[in-house]
């Protein structure tokens with residue numbers, strides 16, 4: 001295959017634009033009263049100690065965030081906070097969602113995309129007061145991806161991928177074009193096999209998706225606080241497998257792409273990293289509920305912390 005043909009999948013990728021800050025402000029105004037969480041109370045105004053300028057909390061749909069930094073001198077607000085999407089309710093509907101298990105297959109991106117879609121559907125449904133939780137058939141998504149692209153999922157040739165490592169955009173293009181099938185129970189499958197007249201099972205469709213610059217921490221934290229869970233890539237080493245749910249992961253800086261792992265960001269906060277205020281995220285892993293056990297949750301795991309920068 002020539003190099004011009006080599007990147008045909010990447011050249012087909014159409015990224016939408018993320019909601020901008022004023023759109024996030026608008027969402028906050030629309031849904032402020034319908035979202036319930038236990039963190040709003042302690043988010044206060046902040047006065048920059050150098051400039052004496054006062055900053056109000058940043059209002060978002062799910063949760064208000066402390067002012068990020070001073071516009072004039074750039075000083076970071078060091079007030080610690082944390083919250084997570086999975087603890088929030090909109091119109092009384094919980095936004096917690098399924099933990100997937102990729103079962104040792106190199107399918108993390110697809111599972112993380114499924115988790116992100118699950119969480120997004122929950123938020124969209126909850127805005128209307130509905131619980132939307134029909135499970136997605138991820139193994140079927142993997143099959144469709146491999147048929148459509150001709151690649152083995154998780155083992156694509158690097159030159160075929162976005163920036164040579166990212167298969168997420170390819171997955172999103174396939175999902176956009178072919179939809180995702182819902183997971184059927186045994187009874188539904190039996191019915192489908194018996195009655196040829198039944199209409200085909202509806203597939204979930206996606207209109208668009210967007211990418212965010214990982215350095216834009218303010219936008220990322222505001223997107224999360226506005227009910228946009230995000231699929232993210234990280235590097236991991238051996239210690240990752242021993243990481244507990246209440247520990248912060250210091251991801252290795254240099255590693256091969258074979259150590260890249262996709263996760264779903266569901267939370268943000270601010271804590272001290274080497275005595276400096278630093279934003280952290282919480283991620284939901286797709287290695288089942290036994291990964292990253294959390295003693296507070298009786299060893300029910302899958303979520304862990306990682307630093308924003």
Ligand SMILES: [Zn+2]
Nearest residue numbers: 048051070073
């Ligand atoms: Zn200042």
